[in-house]
Amino acid sequence: QKEVEQDPGPLSVPEGAIVSLNCTYSNSAFQYFMWYRQYSRKGPELLMYTYSSGNKEDGRFTAQVDKSSKYISLFIRDSQPSDSATYLCAMSMNSGNTPLVFGKGTRLSVIA
């Protein structure tokens, strides 16, 4: 079992839809959780960063962490064609001295 599992998609939704992207993980020591967006031929861009469990909202984006289920989610409200990209989850342990572990990414297409 890989440490971080993420459905690769592709996921295709109509403009204006609510998008739900998810990752599961196996290592209960993960404490820091991130979502990155990567456009084609670009580097990943940090979208959301959360520590431990709970929700965090930033504009149209909401990140949720459920440590009891080892499950994290990213919700995108009122999705736009410009949201079409690959979304990567990433996480790290509490020690502060460990590297990020990434999911393989979910490719999202928002159709106008």
Place this chain on the structure above:
Amino acid sequence: KAGVTQTPRYLIKTRGQQVTLSCSPISGHRSVSWYQQTPGQGLQFLFEYFSETQRNKGNFPGRFSGRQFSNSRSEMNVSTLELGDSALYLCASSLEYGGSSYEQYFGPGTRLTVT
């Protein structure tokens, strides 16, 4: 503030050659991490440098090496290139090592093709 820059953006090399990739972090950032991204394996951690010292290393062979200079700029080197080394190599910078350093900011990457 300028972002992370990587040079060159594209590179074509022949099997057996070596290659050096360069990364300039965001001004004020002192930690630099390198990742390899392939369609099959996704993003895999190579190594992290802070204060010119390697702090972490991923599970890659010794052909992959790196260094960091006193101005925080970093280079990675791959010797004896193999076809499987074809990938997007990404550099990420963060303010410090550990603690708040989880906010990593990526450069555009260097696309390496080995023929």
